């Protein structure tokens with residue numbers, strides 16, 4: 001029976017923002033295919049335009065799903081369930097994926113599974129649990145959570161959240177939010193600061209690549225001070241673990257101040273004419289919709305002076321240090337037995353370096369997704385659906401998008 005189950009195939013569908021993605025995952029962990037179509041059109045506007053996103057999803061969904069099946073070498077009839085992102089995300093964008101998934105599940109007579117996008121990001125790490133080892137796979141709690149949970153940072157363009165995550169003996173997962181950004185998501189701050197400096201959209205990967213050519217000035221951006229306070233959080237999903245750990249302390253974060261500091265720096269140092277010239281030059285080189293691979297980076301680099309590269313390195317360092325401080329303080333407070341970091345910004349090379357070194361000092365196991373699974377993709381949706389599939393936690397055929405869907 002167990003063997004039978006481990007062969008089951010879930011088709012995952014993700015359309016919450018500007019990536020249309022479909023993936024076939026076997027047994028919750030083995031990615032047979034993971035097709036991601038990124039919408040380049042938003043680069044013209046320097047940010048995601050919701051109406052355009054819905055239209056692009058409509059165009060892409062059928063060919064993307066077809067390609068995912070082809071690459072996996074399976075037919076529709078071989079699928080055992082269809083999993084789809086139900087939220088959070090853009091309403092129109094979510095609607096495309098959900099409508100497609102509902103129709104497909106109904107047509108095939110297979111169960112439909114609704115997945116929270118944020119839980120998907122966490123499972124982009126957990127799906128590699130076998131290679132991660134004990135702290136990440138052991139059950140944390142029987143009923144209601146008794147032993148140490150994991151601490152998960154989900155950090156992307158739309159979200160920056162800290163969760164306690166615990167696996168029940170039944171194999172399902174429980175979450176409790178213990179921190180979030182009070183303003184911009186960290187990825188949003190990366191993208192906005194990048195735009196201010198005349199970089200292509202999305203700017204996060206460009207900032208990462210360019211920062212390695214600059215030197216961070218740690219005095220430029222001070223640590224963001226957020227008053228940590230008890231909230232009376234009733235934590236309905238994951239119960240508090242012990243009397244000592246019940247102190248509801250939150251680890252909220254803020255990134256808009258760092259972004260505004262970049263704007264002030266630019267104004268103070270009269271950098272705008274150089275920035276406008278750079279943006280025009282990158283456009284002329286055809287880089288405004290490009291990713292910063294080695295060739296594109298070599299083309300772009302001559303258009304950056306040392307002052308700008310140092311500013312980029314300083315900004316990145318400030319964002320990463322703020323994220324690390326909140327994450328490891330929360331891990332200590334809640335006595336986490338391991339830390340996992342996921343979401344688009346977890347692809348950042350400086351973040352991985354700093355988090356890995358702090359985790360080593362704190363003697364905490366730490367895990368990241370592969371870079372391909374860091375940003376939005378459907379494999380993580382199929383992976384997060386797996387425990388629900390086993391528990392027969394299926395969605396009704398009336399499933400609708402929940403743009404503000406919360407986790408924990």
Ligand code: KG4
Pocket residue numbers: 017155156157158159186187188190191202203204205207208343344345346347348349374375376
């Ligand atoms: O997870 P994701 O694909 O979508 C959301 O759920 O938001 O994350 C996209 C975000 C963008 O803000 C992008 O700039 C950022 O992740 N990002 C990065 C890097 N790669 C992607 N930020 C910093 N460094 C990177 N290497």
Ligand code: ZN
Pocket residue numbers: 117121156343344375376
């Ligand atoms: Zn995401």
